[in-house]
Amino acid sequence: MDLTTLRIVINFRRSTAVLLGLLATTALTGPAQADEEPAPEPPRVELVLDVSGSMRAADIDGRTRISVAQQAFNEVVDALPEETQLGIRVLGATYRGKDKKVGCQDTQQIVPVGPVDRSAAKAAVATLRPTGFTPVGLALRSAAQDLGTGSTTRRIVLITDGEDTCAPPDPCEVARELAAQGTSLVVDTLGLAPDEKVRRQLLCIASATGGTYTAAQSAEELTDRIKQLVERAADTHTRAPTVVGGTSACDSAPLLAPGVYADREAFSEHRYYRVPIRPGQELRASVSMALDRAVNRDYGVLLRATAADGRELVRGADAGSGRADVLSAGLRWSASADDEDAAETEQSSAPVIEPTTVCLVVSNSFAPRPGTAATPGMPVELTIDVVAAAPAPDGPDLGRGWVLLALLTVAGLITGLLAGLLTRWWVATWREN
Numbered sequence: 314m315d316l317t318t319l320r321i322v323i324n325f326r327r328s329t330a331v332l333l334g335l336l337a338t339t340a341l342t343g344p345a346q347a348d349e350e351p352a353p354e355p356p357r358v359e360l361v362l363d364v365s366g367s368m369r370a371a372d373i374d375g376r377t378r379i380s381v382a383q384q385a386f387n388e389v390v391d392a393l394p395e396e397t398q399l400g401i402r403v404l405g406a407t408y409r410g411k412d413k414k415v416g417c418q419d420t421q422q423i424v425p426v427g428p429v430d431r432s433a434a435k436a437a438v439a440t441l442r443p444t445g446f447t448p449v450g451l452a453l454r455s456a457a458q459d460l461g462t463g464s465t466t467r468r469i470v471l472i473t474d475g476e477d478t479c480a481p482p483d484p485c486e487v488a489r490e491l492a493a494q495g496t497s498l499v500v501d502t503l504g505l506a507p508d509e510k511v512r513r514q515l516l517c518i519a520s521a522t523g524g525t526y527t528a529a530q531s532a533e534e535l536t537d538r539i540k541q542l543v544e545r546a547a548d549t550h551t552r553a554p555t556v557v558g559g560t561s562a563c564d565s566a567p568l569l570a571p572g573v574y575a576d577r578e579a580f581s582e583h584r585y586y587r588v589p590i591r592p593g594q595e596l597r598a599s600v601s602m603a604l605d606r607a608v609n610r611d612y613g614v615l616l617r618a619t620a621a622d623g624r625e626l627v628r629g630a631d632a633g634s635g636r637a638d639v640l641s642a643g644l645r646w647s648a649s650a651d652d653e654d655a656a657e658t659e660q661s662s663a664p665v666i667e668p669t670t671v672c673l674v675v676s677n678s679f680a681p682r683p684g685t686a687a688t689p690g691m692p693v694e695l696t697i698d699v700v701a702a703a704p705a706p707d708g709p710d711l712g713r714g715w716v717l718l719a720l721l722t723v724a725g726l727i728t729g730l731l732a733g734l735l736t737r738w739w740v741a742t743w744r745e746n
Contacts, residue, residue: 363473365405400426417479559584577690
């Protein structure tokens with residue numbers, strides 16, 4: 314074997330060895346990390362507890378408000394789902410002086426958001442004593458920073474017995490600010506005192522972010538509600554609404570697929586969205602608007618589906634008089650639902666444009682009270698689904714025009730004849746008796 318042939322054989326053996334080594338490595342390590350799907354984010358929740366001086370009041374089952382809250386926290390921590398990351402922030406817990414400027418900065422995170430050390434968390438809560446002021450707005454803003462950002466919804470559960478004593482920042486304005494940022498943050502509120510001003514403020518905070526408000530009148534109610542909210546975080550954190558911006562005209566509106574969307578709408582505004590509908594499909598849509606600020610009585614929300622030429626296809630509406638906190642409207646439409654209207658308009662001179670893209674129009678008749686902020690707009694949640702159209706059940710065909718008139722005439726004659734015979738028989742029987 315000459316020198317050139319020997320070199321070729323050596324290089325071939327080396328290349329084969331390298332290839333076999335790479336194949337073995339791939340078999341042992343599996344596919345490349347780039348092909349692996351990222352692990353889903355765990356649900357993240359922060360409990361924000363009011364430890365201001367008013368929490369010393371002993372009016373819940375004969376116990377102080379702080380002791381009831383501490384018991385509820387302990388039970389919630391014990392029952393916490395393993396995958397949930399929990400943090401705890403307090404307000405009004407350390408400063409005992411009377412300097413409001415200093416006291417209104419009194420908020421601390423005593424348990425960082427993450428996998429929970431149950432013993433450490435319960436020990437941190439057990440040492441709390443009612444102390445100072447009530448900077449709710451600052452605590453909410455800080456809690457949002459504690460939870461960070463991400464693609465999934467995070468939740469804040471605020472437990473307090475009083476309204477903010479440190480505004481600004483006003484807690485309602487902070488809640489609207491957080492919602493307007495599109496950070497997928499929900500604030501649920503729990504009130505420990507039967508006070509109307511507190512109720513309105515907590516309701517405003519919850520409504521601005523799509524959360525809930527609950528008044529807890531006993532230790533059991535408080536514990537059960539916190540557990541429900543923490544468990545709800547695990548169920549809903551992966552279904553955060555997609556932030557979208559509606560427009561003032563259909564032709565420039567965003568094109569939406571089935572899903573849940575969040576937007577903001579100014580007072581008395583119309584916002585447009587587009588949804589493509591194929592033949593044989595049915596559009597199902599609903600809209601909800603939360604009253605996150607003071608508005609005048611007598612208001613409503615309207616959801617319409619229109620064709621590309623502006624012709625209205627179907628509408629849904631809801632109205633309120635000052636008692637409702639959320640207004641919702643829904644609609645269903647398919648091409649078969651519009652056949653009769655299209656047939657009637659075919660006789661007109663204007664051509665009928667059959668829609669392949671349906672325009673959804675969200676309108677409201679809200680009017681702000683004097684002094685109410687107009688920005689950001691009212692929170693809107695739009696849900697869209699497109700399913701196979703369900704055929705409507707066929708009804709009996711009684712005919713049209715002269716056929717229908719003849720049928721009704723015959724039916725009237727028969728009914729009159731039967732009524733006369735029955736009346737005659739009844740009179741004859743009555744006379745004999």
